[in-house]
Amino acid sequence: MQDLDPIVLEKVNTWLQGSYDADVKQQIQKLLDEKANTELTDSFYKNLEFGTGGLRGIMGPGSNRINKYTIGSATQGLANYLKKTYPGEQIKVAIAHDSRNNSDVLAGITADVFSANGIYVYFFSALRPTPELSFAVRQLGCKSGVMLTASHNPKEYNGYKAYGADGGQFVSPADSDVMNEVAAIKSIDEVKFERNEANIEMIGESIDELYLDKITQLSVSPEAIQRQKDLKVVYSPIHGTGITLVPKALERFGFENVILVDEQTKPDGNFPTVVYPNPEEKEALTLALKKAQELDADLVLATDPDADRVGIAAKNTQGEFILFNGNQTGSLLINYLLTAWQEKGKLTGNEYIVKTIVTSYLIDAIAAEKGVKCYNTLTGFKYIGELMTSFEGKQTFIGGGEESYGYLIGEFVRDKDAVVSSAFIAEMTAFYKDKGTSLFEALIDTYLQYGFYKEKLISITKKGKTGAEEIKAMMEKYRTNPPATLGGSKVIALKDYELRQETDLNTNTTKPIELPKSDVLQFITEDGSIISARPSGTEPKIKFYCSVNGKLASKEAYQETDQQLDAKVDAIMRDLGV
16 A cells, blocks of 8 residues: 555545445455556546547546546536536537447436536437537537547547537637636535436437538539449448448438448447557558458548548559548648639638648648638647637638548538548549549649648557656657757757747747647758657647658659658657657
8 A cells, every 4th residue: 555645545545435336436445455556546646637639538437537427527517617607597518429338328427417507408319420519519509518439549448528609629718617617526425416307308310410401511513423423432430420420421412322331330339340449540441441442442431439530541543442641631632622612713712721730731832822821720629610710700611620530621510520521522532533533643643733741640658647757758858958950951940839939949039839838849840841749638648740741753753752751751750769
């Protein structure tokens, strides 16, 4: 017992002596008896906090775990915040959940607490995608919404995404205000768990219909789809919620040849056919690619468990299926949307797109050439949503996204949306096929026109309390002693988003960064490379985003230039000690 930090031990005892379920106390006592001090420390050394994606963690007993009590406390804190923010009003919230183990139970607990606090709950009767929850918040005039999901994390995780009245995730200062309300709850006895059925209304299909109608109206190239309606699209929901809406959306857009990956259509929180239910991982698309090869498909789509991210594959010039990374898909989508809008005469000069600071700067180049404003935000789609809300009614949002496979088209949702993105990726494929070309060839053409941009993400996982300390030490080292050169090119600028300042390393002068404070560092080199270091807000990781670029002389030079840029990325990462 001496090895346990006194603060950890105090929290453990609070749970053992408090109003917690007997089985929870039994699990904690077992860990104590087994002297499982590392697990106890990781479970209790802090309270779960909202990061860039909300509340997320491993399921189990403890203040740093996802369970009935941490979800209940978060909901009580959110309820208290809402009642203080909207005094005297009838507050309404919407709740949805994905296919993860316990998501339905945790959604029910969330509804219990809201309803017990006199808040009216619109409760999705079955699993639904995250973007539909965001849509419902806006559509139903809610002040908040909650999605029970851990997105693409492994099966032992779950989470809680909280949304504001605009349908976007909470941003500063509201996110801190919510957490302050949660922190103010000193005892689980303060959480009202007694469900009030009178305050709960079940919703589902009517919202589905509204949502599908709205996104179908966004289609820019219906004529191309009509001519290419037999386009072969292989789709996998990877055991998640995408099965509820993605096939319907594709059908509404006019696609008549959508083939499902049967082994992965059933929602299942154990994700039995994959190691990780993450469309960013090649392994997660194995079955979809196999089916696509068998059928000689035109396009592969795969969405994560809560259907806010989408991974894609299509054939290269040799007829082999290749996976597109998030930057490539995002760049293709934006280029397609701006080209299609331009062809239809829809660009008026008042349109804009949004991306994050770690997403391909190829998108900035495309937007500049098309005369469309491109805004950069901090990492986390909530910042894109915040910007959209601030521009609502003043400028027209065409689309946007981030490198982590999350995109949005149209203004009906305030989070990344794999449902509308899947429909538009299929539309884009039909658009290019109608012109006698392919997605891969469209990507090469984009590189020829704007420059060959190559990005790579490296994630390093550091688990638990010691891991968090190691990540903090790494960031401090980069801050105080930035590298002089990276990949053979001089580092000429350091952007420190924590200090909100950019330093010109040639003149040692600084200028402010007009974005909120965030623990991100960016190194900019003389040859235009941009390298970002960022601890994750939702996972025990530090992420390094490396962006390099060069000229693509011809289509034939693609492979050689690709290899040269790869070597450049590797050299930069070696210089960073990653």
